[in-house]
Amino acid sequence: MADREAGKPLISAEGLTIHRGSQTVIDKISLSVSAGEIVTLVGPNGAGKSTLIRALLRLIDCDSGTIEREPDVTIGYVPQQLEIDPTMPINVRRFLRLGALAPEDDMKRALDEVGVAKVIDTPMQGLSGGETRRVLLARALLRDPDLLVLDEPTAGVDFGGQAELYELIRAIRDRRQCGILLVSHNLHLVMAATDRVLCLNHHICCEGQPDAVTRNPAYLELFGSEAAASAMAVYTHHHDHDHDLSGAPVDQEDHHDHEHSHG
Amino acid sequence: MDEFFLMALAAGIGVSLVAGPLGCFVVWRRMSYFGATLSHSALLGVALGLLLGINPMLGVVATCVVIAATVFSMERDPRFATDTILGILAHGLLALGLVAIAFLDNVRVDLMGYLFGDILVVSSEDLIWIYGGGAACLLMLALMWRGLLSMSVHEELARVEGVPVSAMRLVFMLMIAFVIAIAMKIVGIMLIVSMLIIPPATARRFARTPEQMAILAVLVGALSVLGGLAASSTIDTPAGPSIVVVAMALFFATAMPGAARRQV
Numbered sequence: 130m131a132d133r134e135a136g137k138p139l140i141s142a143e144g145l146t147i148h149r150g151s152q153t154v155i156d157k158i159s160l161s162v163s164a165g166e167i168v169t170l171v172g173p174n175g176a177g178k179s180t181l182i183r184a185l186l187r188l189i190d191c192d193s194g195t196i197e198r199e200p201d202v203t204i205g206y207v208p209q210q211l212e213i214d215p216t217m218p219i220n221v222r223r224f225l226r227l228g229a230l231a232p233e234d235d236m237k238r239a240l241d242e243v244g245v246a247k248v249i250d251t252p253m254q255g256l257s258g259g260e261t262r263r264v265l266l267a268r269a270l271l272r273d274p275d276l277l278v279l280d281e282p283t284a285g286v287d288f289g290g291q292a293e294l295y296e297l298i299r300a301i302r303d304r305r306q307c308g309i310l311l312v313s314h315n316l317h318l319v320m321a322a323t324d325r326v327l328c329l330n331h332h333i334c335c336e337g338q339p340d341a342v343t344r345n346p347a348y349l350e351l352f353g354s355e356a357a358a359s360a361m362a363v364y365t366h367h368h369d370h371d372h373d374l375s376g377a378p379v380d381q382e383d384h385h386d387h388e389h390s391h392g
Numbered sequence: 393m394d395e396f397f398l399m400a401l402a403a404g405i406g407v408s409l410v411a412g413p414l415g416c417f418v419v420w421r422r423m424s425y426f427g428a429t430l431s432h433s434a435l436l437g438v439a440l441g442l443l444l445g446i447n448p449m450l451g452v453v454a455t456c457v458v459i460a461a462t463v464f465s466m467e468r469d470p471r472f473a474t475d476t477i478l479g480i481l482a483h484g485l486l487a488l489g490l491v492a493i494a495f496l497d498n499v500r501v502d503l504m505g506y507l508f509g510d511i512l513v514v515s516s517e518d519l520i521w522i523y524g525g526g527a528a529c530l531l532m533l534a535l536m537w538r539g540l541l542s543m544s545v546h547e548e549l550a551r552v553e554g555v556p557v558s559a560m561r562l563v564f565m566l567m568i569a570f571v572i573a574i575a576m577k578i579v580g581i582m583l584i585v586s587m588l589i590i591p592p593a594t595a596r597r598f599a600r601t602p603e604q605m606a607i608l609a610v611l612v613g614a615l616s617v618l619g620g621l622a623a624s625s626t627i628d629t630p631a632g633p634s635i636v637v638v639a640m641a642l643f644f645a646t647a648m649p650g651a652a653r654r655q656v
Contacts, residue, residue: 186552206552213545216592217420218599227542228553272553 138163139202139276139308140185145194147180154180156332157194162276162308167299169319170312172329173351178312179209181329182280185310202276205269209280209312211261213253221248221256221264228268239267242304243297258285262294270301277301279311283318291315295322316343316352396512400621403514404635406522407575407587408613410529412595413606414567415588415613419596420544424589425475426463429482431572431584433459435489438506438576442499443492449521449573456569459485486581509580509632511621522574529567536560541602578617579632587613590639597646612642 141161147154154177162168170178183189185196186206213219225236240246243263248256256264262282269277282298283291299322302309313319320326320339328334334347342348418427434452441451459481466477493501502510533540543550543557551557568588575584591613592605599605619642620635 183548186548188548188551204552206549208546208549211546211549214420214422216596217544218596218601218605219545220600223601224545227538227545228549278552 137199138197140196140198140310142185142196143194145181145184145196146192147177147184147189148192153331155184155191158329158333159194160327160333160336162310164275164308165302165306166325167302167309167311167323168325168327169323170310170327170329171314171316171319172334174314176330178314178329179280182278182310182312186278199275203272203274205272205274205277205307207262207265207269207277207279207282209284211253211265215254218252220250220252222250224253224264225268225271229271231271235271236267239270240264242270242301243267259287259290259294262286263297266297266301270305275307277307277309277311279309281312281314283313283315291318295319298322397621397625399514399516399519400511400631401617402519403511403522404578404617404621405614406519406526407571407578408591408617409610410526410567411571411575411587412591412609412611412613413530413533414564414571415592416595416602416606416609417540417544417564418568418588419592420602424585425478425482426460427568427572427588428585429463429478429485430456430459430568431576431581432482433485433489434572434576434581434584435506436485436492437489437573438501439489439492439496442496442501449576452573452576453566453569456572457566460565460569505580506576507580507582508630509576509578509583509635511578511631511635512624514577518574518577525570525574529570532563533567536563540564579635583632583636586636586639590636590643591616594639594643594646612639616642 138161141159143159145155145158158181160168170181172178180189184191186204187196213224221240222233222236225231225239231239237246237249240249240263243266245260245263245267248260248264251260253261253264262284266279266282269279277298279298283294286294295318298309298311301307311319311323320343323339325336326339326342327336328342328345328348328351330351334351335342335345337345418424433455437452437455438448439451440455441448444451463474463477463481466472467474490503493503504510505513539550539555539560542553542555543560547557571588572584575587579587591609594612595605595608599608616635616639619638620633621631623629623634623638624631
C-alpha cells in the first residue's frame with residue numbers, strides 16, 4: 130500500500146451514466162472514496178448497485194461520465210457470488226494464491242485476520258457461505274489493497290454472521306486505513322459500520338452520514354416501512370459474549386451462528 | 393511391434409500430453425459442447441484446406457477460430473440460448489463439411505479416416521506437428537496457467553486482479569483449435585472431444601489440486617491410447633474408437649462405488 134496524500138480520493142466518479150436498452154440503469158452518479166473511509170451503497174434490488182460497482186472496477190463500459198483512479202491504487206475485490214465448478218479440485222490455500230503469490234505465513238495471517246484460520250486445507254466447495262465470504266476477503270487483503278470493493282459482503286450469511294462481518298470490515302479499515310466501498314441491501318446492519326451512505330435507485334436519492342440518511346424523506350420513501358423501523362434506532366451491535374476476530378473459531382461450522390442481542 | 397504401431401503410439405501420447413491439461417479447463421469451464429461444435433466444424437476446415445491446397449490442419453485451425461468467434465458474438469444475442477447456437481453450428485457445420493467434401497471430386501478423400509481417425513497412417517510430418525505445436529502449446533499453457541485458472545474460478549475477480557482475460561480466452565481458443573487439428577488423425581472428428589473430456593473426468597477422482605488433475609489426465613489419456621492401440625493390433629478393432637472405448641472403460645472402472653471410496 131503506497132503512502133497517499135491525505136484527503137485525495139482513491140477513486141472518484143463524475144456524472145456516470147449507463148444505459149441498458151432504453152433504460153437508464155445508472156443516472157449521472159458522482160461519488161468518491163478516500164483512504165480510511167467506508168462508503169456504503171444501499172438501495173433496493175435492481176437499483177443499479179452492482180452495475181455501478183462493476184463500472185467503477187472497469188468491468189463494464191460507461192455511456193458517459195468519468196472515473197478517476199489514483200495511478201497506483203491496488204484494489205481488492207470481493208464479488209457477490211463465487212461458484213467454483215465442483216470438478217475443480219482446489220483448496221483454500223490454492224485459491225488464495227490465485228490472487229497474489231503470497232508466502233504461507235501471509236496466507237495464514239490473512240485467514241486469521243478474517244477469522245477462518247482453520248480452513249486453509251479445506252476444498253473451496255466445502256466452505257459454508259460465511260466462510261466463503263471470509264476467504265474471499267482474505268484473498269482481497271493479501272493484495273494489500275488501498276481500496277476494498279465489497280459487493281454484498283454478507284450474501285448467503287445468516288443474520289448473526291452478517292453483523293459480525295460488518296464489524297470485521299470496520300476493524301479492517303481501522304487497522305489498515307484502506308478505503309472501503311461496499312454494497313448492501315441490509316439497512317440496519319450496515320449503518321453502524323459505515324462513514325457515509327449513498328442511497329441509490331438508478332440515481333443517488335440522498336447521501337450523507339448514516340443517521341442523517343435514515344431520516345431523509347427520499348430514503349424513507351425508497352425503503353418504506355423497513356426504513357421507518359431502522360430510523361428509530363440506528364442499529365448498534367451488542368455482544369453478550371466475547372469473540373476474537375483474529376483468533377481461531379471454536380467450531381468451524383457454528384462460529385458465526387451464536388446469539389447477539391439487538392438494541 | 394512394428395513401426396506403424398510405434399508411430400501411432402507416439403502420436404497418441406503426444407496428443408494426450410496437450411489434451412490432458414487443456415481438457416481440464418474444458419471440464420472446469422463447462423465447455424464440452426463448445427469443443428464438440430468446434431470439432432464438428434473441422435471437416436469443413438479439411439475441405440477448405442484441400443480446396444486451397446494447404447495443409448488440412450491449417451484449414452482446421454482457421455475454421456475453428458472463425459467458428460469460435462461466431463459463437464462468442466452470437467452468445468450475446470438474448471434471443472438464443474448458447475446451447476441452441478452450439479447445437480445449430482455443430483450439426484450444421486458437420487453437414488456443410490460433408491457437402492463440401494462431396495464437391496471435391498477430383499481429390500480422393502478418406503472420409504471415414506477424418507470422421508473416426510486413421511492413426512495407423514500417421515506420418516513423420518504429423519509427428520512434427522504434434523510434438524512441435526504441442527510443445528509450444530504446453531509452454532504457453534504453463535505461462536498462462538495461474539491466470540487461466542483464476543479466470544476459470546471467477547472471471548471478474550481475475551480481471552480486477554489484472555488478468556488479461558480477453559487475450560487469454562483467445563489463446564485458449566487457439567489451443568483448443570490446435571488440439572482438434574492434431575487429434576483428428578488419432579480419434580477422428582466425431583470423437584475428438586472424448587480426448588479432452590474423459591481423461592480429466594477420470595483424473596478428477598484422484599486429484600487434490602488442479603495441477604495433479606492435469607498431470608493425471610495426461611497419464612489416463614496415454615494409458616487409453618496404449619490400451620486402444622494394443623486392442624487394435626491384437627484383435628483388429630478400429631484404432632480411434634478403441635482408444636475412446638478404453639478411456640470410457642477407465643472412467644467407469646474408477647467411478648464405481650468401490651473405487652470412489654478409495655479416494656481421499
